[in-house]
Amino acid sequence: MQQHMPLDAVLMVIAIGAYVISALALLGYFFSREEWLKHLGIPLAIAGVAAQIAQLVARWEITHIWPLLNLYGSLSLFSVVSVGIFIYFAYRYKLWFAGGFVVGLAALFLAYATTWYEGAMPAVPSLQSYWAKIHVPLVVASYGAFMVAFVVSAMYLLKYYYEQRLATAPAPANLAMAGGGSSANLNTGEMRVRLDSPNIAAAAAAGNATAYWFNTMPSLAQLDILVYRVVAVGLPLLTLGIITGAMWAHEAWGAYWQWDPKETAALFSWIVYAIYMHLHTRSAWRGVRSTWISAVGFLTIMFCYFGVNLWISGLHSYKM
Amino acid sequence: MTATVRAYYEDFIRTFSNVLFAVCLLLIWGLMTLVGVIVQQGKDPSDYFGMYAPPLARMILRLNIDNIYHSPYYVGMIGLILISLTVCTFKRVIPARLPALRPVKIDKIPLNAGVDVPGDEASVRAHVEQFFVKRGWQVRNREFDGTEWTFADKHNWARRGVLIAHIGFAIIAAGTTVYWAKGFSGDSAVLVGQTIDVPHHNATLRLNNFNFKIQPIMTKSGMVYQPIDYVSNVTVVGDDGLPKNETIRVNHPIDIGGTLFYQASYGFALKFLVTHDGTRSAALSDKTYFTGDSITLPGSQRQIQVMQFVPTVDRQTGQPSADPRINDPAVALAVAEGGQTAGAALVPMKTWIDVGDGWRVTPEQYVMVSGLQYRYDPGVPLVGIGAFVLLAGLVISFYFLPARLFVRVQSAPQGCTVGLAAMTVKGYDIFETQFGELVADLRKSLAPSAPASSLSPAEATT
Numbered sequence: 001m002q003q004h005m006p007l008d009a010v011l012m013v014i015a016i017g018a019y020v021i022s023a024l025a026l027l028g029y030f031f032s033r034e035e036w037l038k039h040l041g042i043p044l045a046i047a048g049v050a051a052q053i054a055q056l057v058a059r060w061e062i063t064h065i066w067p068l069l070n071l072y073g074s075l076s077l078f079s080v081v082s083v084g085i086f087i088y089f090a091y092r093y094k095l096w097f098a099g100g101f102v103v104g105l106a107a108l109f110l111a112y113a114t115t116w117y118e119g120a121m122p123a124v125p126s127l128q129s130y131w132a133k134i135h136v137p138l139v140v141a142s143y144g145a146f147m148v149a150f151v152v153s154a155m156y157l158l159k160y161y162y163e164q165r166l167a168t169a170p171a172p173a174n175l176a177m178a179g180g181g182s183s184a185n186l187n188t189g190e191m192r193v194r195l196d197s198p199n200i201a202a203a204a205a206a207g208n209a210t211a212y213w214f215n216t217m218p219s220l221a222q223l224d225i226l227v228y229r230v231v232a233v234g235l236p237l238l239t240l241g242i243i244t245g246a247m248w249a250h251e252a253w254g255a256y257w258q259w260d261p262k263e264t265a266a267l268f269s270w271i272v273y274a275i276y277m278h279l280h281t282r283s284a285w286r287g288v289r290s291t292w293i294s295a296v297g298f299l300t301i302m303f304c305y306f307g308v309n310l311w312i313s314g315l316h317s318y319k320m
Numbered sequence: 321m322t323a324t325v326r327a328y329y330e331d332f333i334r335t336f337s338n339v340l341f342a343v344c345l346l347l348i349w350g351l352m353t354l355v356g357v358i359v360q361q362g363k364d365p366s367d368y369f370g371m372y373a374p375p376l377a378r379m380i381l382r383l384n385i386d387n388i389y390h391s392p393y394y395v396g397m398i399g400l401i402l403i404s405l406t407v408c409t410f411k412r413v414i415p416a417r418l419p420a421l422r423p424v425k426i427d428k429i430p431l432n433a434g435v436d437v438p439g440d441e442a443s444v445r446a447h448v449e450q451f452f453v454k455r456g457w458q459v460r461n462r463e464f465d466g467t468e469w470t471f472a473d474k475h476n477w478a479r480r481g482v483l484i485a486h487i488g489f490a491i492i493a494a495g496t497t498v499y500w501a502k503g504f505s506g507d508s509a510v511l512v513g514q515t516i517d518v519p520h521h522n523a524t525l526r527l528n529n530f531n532f533k534i535q536p537i538m539t540k541s542g543m544v545y546q547p548i549d550y551v552s553n554v555t556v557v558g559d560d561g562l563p564k565n566e567t568i569r570v571n572h573p574i575d576i577g578g579t580l581f582y583q584a585s586y587g588f589a590l591k592f593l594v595t596h597d598g599t600r601s602a603a604l605s606d607k608t609y610f611t612g613d614s615i616t617l618p619g620s621q622r623q624i625q626v627m628q629f630v631p632t633v634d635r636q637t638g639q640p641s642a643d644p645r646i647n648d649p650a651v652a653l654a655v656a657e658g659g660q661t662a663g664a665a666l667v668p669m670k671t672w673i674d675v676g677d678g679w680r681v682t683p684e685q686y687v688m689v690s691g692l693q694y695r696y697d698p699g700v701p702l703v704g705i706g707a708f709v710l711l712a713g714l715v716i717s718f719y720f721l722p723a724r725l726f727v728r729v730q731s732a733p734q735g736c737t738v739g740l741a742a743m744t745v746k747g748y749d750i751f752e753t754q755f756g757e758l759v760a761d762l763r764k765s766l767a768p769s770a771p772a773s774s775l776s777p778a779e780a781t782t
């Protein structure tokens with residue numbers, strides 16, 4: 001007899017499929033700036049989010065177990081939150097050019113999540129708490145925000161170092177003429193591009209395809225502000241996640257802080273982003289240095305999320 | 321204060337109020353925290369020699385890295401951060417809370433604009449003030465060297481965000497200090513039927529029974545025995561002498577006079593029937609043995625060590641099963657002679673083994689043990705308040721942008737020129753878009769009936 005896939009598995013497949021096609025379309029948009037690719041990618045990303053939310057709800061309804069208590073469930077939420085936060089910022093700040101990377105990473109994490117699927121598992125006693133419905137979504141949402149910040153940081157760093165490369169490379173005379181001394185603002189139809197990358201602008205005007213592509217991205221200052229704005233979403237979420245985790249630990253383990261590897265790894269990430277925020281108040285540190293810290297911050301988040309869950313045993317070892 | 325002391329004091333203030341110094345302290349704190357994540361904490365010294373090369377293991381132990389979070393230098397680092405935070409708060413954050421109203425060179429500020437409008441200076445100034453007041457800006461006028469300046473502030477109150485965050489951090493530190501000063505914690509392994517004294521209170525706790533529920537679940541990786549519930553039913557007798565029945569579960573601690581009791585773990589203790597030539601040894605048989613305890617046989621150097629209680633023995637292999645539920649229980653015993661292990665056996669309950677010289681040991685009965693943790697922490701409310709104050713400070717600092725506009729209205733040959741510049745606590749880029757919109761709106765507002773001002777929107781330079 002043919003066995004049917006359960007509804008949540010069908011929705012998961014739909015979500016992964018939607019993300020993969022959306023990521024490809026948005027990556028195509030990133031490289032070609034063909035508007036139709038953007039108009040294809042956005043609805044697919046939204047459809048992926050809808051399918052994933054429906055999948056989580058269906059899983060909860062079918063199993064009657066809060067679906068975020070293992071790596072499969074939390075990674076699923078991580079993907080949906082990353083794409084959700086990205087869509088919000090993309091609408092608000094015209095960030096669609098970064099969509100391929102965010103949605104692509106979300107699809108990767110979601111595909112990885114499926115490798116942890118072990119079927120319906122009831123929660124262990126320490127996870128049978130209303131705090132699971134508060135703490136886990138907050139922490140995972142902060143991870144999602146930091147992933148978006150990481151992608152924008154990576155773009156900043158790419159553009160910055162390409163500008164540096166052009167600045168140190170001997171420029172043909174016509175390039176210097178094309179961009180030198182211009183103070184006009186360009187309008188790409190997305191974000192206003194300010195000339196804080198004059199060498200890229202000059203090379204773009206001279207017909208350099210890579211430079212043209214970099215030149216259609218927002219200015220470095222605008223990318224820096226975008227990173228700041230996304231981190232400003234992630235850090236309060238992480239803070240609230242740590243606070244609610246401490247409140248839960250106070251009920252479950254007898255102390256709000258146990259120096260458990262997960263807690264301390266989260267504290268480490270919090271410190272890194274606190275450093276980012278402190279440095280971002282200094283004009284001399286705003287830009288490439290603070291962006292590097294944001295990028296490193298996401299690596300610490302990944303260590304906290306996967307490294308501690310998979311390699312270091314502690315009170316938070318809930319893989320399955 | 322002598323000149324030398326004053327110089328030291330000023331050096332201290334200068335160093336500790338430096339943001340980069342604070343960042344360095346945060347960085348070191350972060351790295352020390354990370355070391356504690358990577359190096360397992362609180363293990364036996366021999367474990368570190370098992371995990372690392374001897375020189376590294378020695379370093380871990382000598383530098384207290386095995387207990388880094390309670391080491392003097394970790395606590396000292398938090399102390400330094402608190403000092404830096406305090407000095408920064410008084411030296412930087414509070415003075416920056418309400419910056420003085422001062423004139424600026426408008427064209428030197430990156431966010432600046434100029435609008436030429438017809439009309440006299442007084443009416444234009446009044447119009448500009450009204451424009452900002454209507455948009456929620458706090459407007460103040462000051463005269464400097466005969467020139468009247470208008471200052472418009474938005475979200476000025478949000479300049480206190482960093483101050484609030486720092487206060488929150490300090491409150492958390494105070495809360496944890498209260499625990500160190502007045503709190504206590506510990507754990508008790510309580511046998512079913514046993515009564516223990518509640519530490520620091522005139523109260524007792526008796527464990528009436530303990531139950532656990534484990535559910536076997538077939539997963540893709542195989543059978544998993546998932547714990548579902550641990551329940552301790554206890555009777556608490558407090559100051560009033562009245563017994564009160566309570567249930568302790570994971571996530572549901574009970575409160576006895578401010579001390580919370582938590583369900584932490586469970587285990588098994590054992591009773592043995594120990595006989596010598598068929599005669600029961602009351603001294604050895606009346607005791608309750610925990611895992612790791614030994615039965616020392618009188619008149620010999622022979623010891624029977626309780627290695628492990630095995631809830632279920634696999635009937636096919638005769639070995640301990642992975643099933644933690646109690647079906648066919650047995651006890652793993654090891655026999656040692658003069659400190660040397662002589663043998664080991666898995667002994668089913670109610671069956672005996674001969675351990676030599678006429679001695680027989682029979683596992684008679686297992687007794688459930690509930691592992692309870694207790695903690696009295698009067699600092700919890702402070703830590704909770706501090707955490708939310710910190711969070712409030714972060715939200716205020718991140719989401720409300722205090723901005724100040726510097727406006728100067730000057731007579732021009734054909735009316736007036738309104739000079740406008742903006743500063744924020746987070747630089748200029750973050751306010752660029754709003755400033756452009758504000759200038760465009762101001763232009764429209766200043767020329768409602770006229771065709772337009774003489775300048776185009778693109779001239780709002782940034």
